[in-house]
Amino acid sequence: MSGLTPEAIIQALGALVGERGLLVGADMAAYEQGARYGAGQALCVVRPADVQEVQAVVRWCVEHGVHLVPQGANTGLVGASTPDASGTQIVLSTSRLRGLCEVDVANRSVTVDAGVTLQELNEQLEPHGLWFPIDLGANPTVGGMVAANTGGTRLIRYGDVRHNLLALQAVLLEPAGELLDMGRALRKDNTGPDLKQLFVGTSGAGAVLTRATLEVHVRPSQSATALVVPTSDDAVLQLLQALERDLGDYLSAFEGLSGNAMQAAIDHVPNLRNPFAPEPAPDFAILIELEAASSKAYTGLDLQEALNAFLQDQFEQTIENAVIGNGHELWHLRHSISEGARALGKPIAFDVSVPRSQIMAFCRAARAVVAAEFPFLHVVDFGHIADGGVHFNVIWRNDASQPYDAAAVQALRDRIYAMVVQQFAGSYSAEHGVGPHNSAYYHRYTTPTALQLAQGLRRLVDPRQLCGSVDFGSAPQS
Template sequence: MNAAALLTELRAAVGEAQVLQGEACAPFELDWRKRWPGKALAVVRPGSTEEVAAAVRACATHGASLVPQGGNTGLVGGGVPDASGQQVLLSLQRLNRVREIDNANLTLTAEAGCILQTIQDAAEAQGLLFPLSLAAEGSCTIGGNLSTNAGGTQVLRYGNARELCLGLEVVTATGEVWQGLSGLRKDNTGYDLRDLFIGSEGTLGIITAATLKLHPQPLAQMTALAACPTLEAAVSLLSLARARAGSGLTGFEVMNAFSLALVRKHLPQLRQPLAESPWTVLLEISDSESVAHARSLFEGLLEAALDAGTITDAAVAESQAQSKTFWHLRESIPLAQSEEGLNIKHDIALPVSAIPAFVAQTDAALARQFPGVRMVDFGHLGDGNLHYNVQAPEGVAPGEFLKANEAAVNAIVYDQVGRFGGSISAEHGIGQLKREELAARKDPVALHLMRQVKKALDPQGLFNPNRVL
């Protein structure tokens, strides 16, 4: 690779000021968890789809690999360069416009670098809802959300990022632009290329824009925290909530006692309205009829759960501000855990019915092998996505525990996930964190097909090499 010639072409493509080198690259070279430091040849910041395509063509000519990056909020090391100093990091943060909102078609078209919260706000300004919501929504980008098929807190009602996307604009490995920004809900003209690129973590093409589904804003939302004596009781509460609320159940999150204890320890300003309980559920109902109807439905649900012994206590948000406070408790768990020190994260999916047995058996297996280990269990119980995180025992250096035991902890957890028919990645992706686990645990036929797809769409291996596969 002739680095000097490549850099000259990149500057011609995007402008000299948008090709960063040296210390200016540092903010882009380290992932959010600070686990995977890298070194880029340059950070390229295109301002249009055409500039992205020109940058890809330049890299293809010189055989340089590209790593696309949005808000750099990923948790599996998929959006940072390796340590070679030979990769080009393609930052999409300047592609940040909302291009169009079609109220009648309930769609919004935005560029890949658009911040998720900006899209939410743009929809809300039109009296509409873009329901993808996650803790990093103030800094993550829609391109990154789509590249990992992000989930978030409202998957139960609205689905993952894939279900919220109707069309894409993508730059291919040859520097061509696929114009697939359709707002159609029905289109059976061949293979579904959109779903191929969503969740591919930048390994097959560069998403530059997307057409997204919008929904009407609910007339009312009710939020509550409920204390559950067991995880089995939380699953029973979910069944009851589904039966009572149907599609109006938009959120159902579960948190174990230790996860909320960490929030109390590191974020004491966040008031917790319930006494400590083995498990706490945050549930939300959205209603298209009226506030009175939503409150009646919600109160009936909680009364039935109390009578059944499914919950022991509950607190209902009396205002939008209080509802946000309840959600802030849930969304602050990752930050509190980070303050406690490095931890071994697992983003797993399981049949909801299997989650209590999985947690009981896996907790016990980990405690036997690592006495004193602390479990931070929380996540989206409504869709079977559990963040099953392992914190070092009290008094043990977190970094040393992770370095010495991560492989053994993962083996126990992922063996159990497989035993219960689950997945090792629910919404965070594979990146470099789980690449070897995927190779060892994914069906061989599926892996072969995935490699064939990669070879067909990116024969030079330019896009995010050594990630996912």
């Protein structure tokens, strides 16, 4: 940390970004508290208005040894975009980097500043019949999505951010303030290492992302949705394989919803009804979505008719009940689960993935662990069955038989993550990335050789480790 006083640091940074670009005191509150985890105290918040101001701030911070934490919309769920409790870190917000959103319709790409949000991006793309189909329960910035490598509910059709990233611009810590453009608006470019991937999924460590070029997609002209009840756990993957065989060109989502998850949403989210009424919500259901850019007029294919015929063929084999209805209503149920879970009590969230052939077995095993070892907790699980991801949320209910106990929560985390990694060859962070909230597991489950390599890469771009809140590698050497 610099020998300068806090006041001198704030004054110097204010001179670089101007009055609008500097926040102190109570004005920093929204930048110091994470969406779910992570709460700290910043020395100040700087909000550069353009790339040149980002360069100036980074250059000054490196020169004076001041730690900065890049932050987009602060919607991350592992605390990676919030400062620690020291009061010595500055938050570098990209919220004012939003001047550029340049659509190349023929190339089906868009070049966009890091501070533009997902909603704003899609609003700009809509008049061109295009969209960026990363479907999330939040409205992050483009820079944040790249840093976290977000996935979402339609990953099986469109991939995650990494698969849709054509080019990236970043301000480096070494050389200090250097602007690096990585890649071009090309789908084919085999001219050496793909350097932009060094900064994807690293939670803002090592550089400040300032601009991205993304591949975008043609908006669907038709879609079909159904909520189906499988005949058994084994039938879930049989149904998925049949869908991929018969309608795989159109399959965009295959989402699993437990009965507990659906009921939490139905009970606590206004204007949300049980689609199976008057019957209760089933123990498990699958939300299926098909999408096609091509219209029925040219292909003769009606997706809803095709889905209906498929489901009819699957009745009694893999399906025992189905609701074929308003897609908006069914997706509203899916997207309301998190809100319903929060209303029950304190969520203990697990964003994990396993090989999809093992996902139902994992869910059974994890539920059994909670029932046997933590019977006072309530499981509310849902997830992306087709890509092996599951949000295995456990709720410490407001009416639980014993009061909230941080030690019990830690024991549960250790138990579930060990099961995911060691028993099911899975990941303890499928979508949310790595931040202070789960970095201990990164070090626990990453091999020493991989840690050493990650640390070497980090030293190349940020030798003093002044950027970001996570150390990807071994402990820094002096």
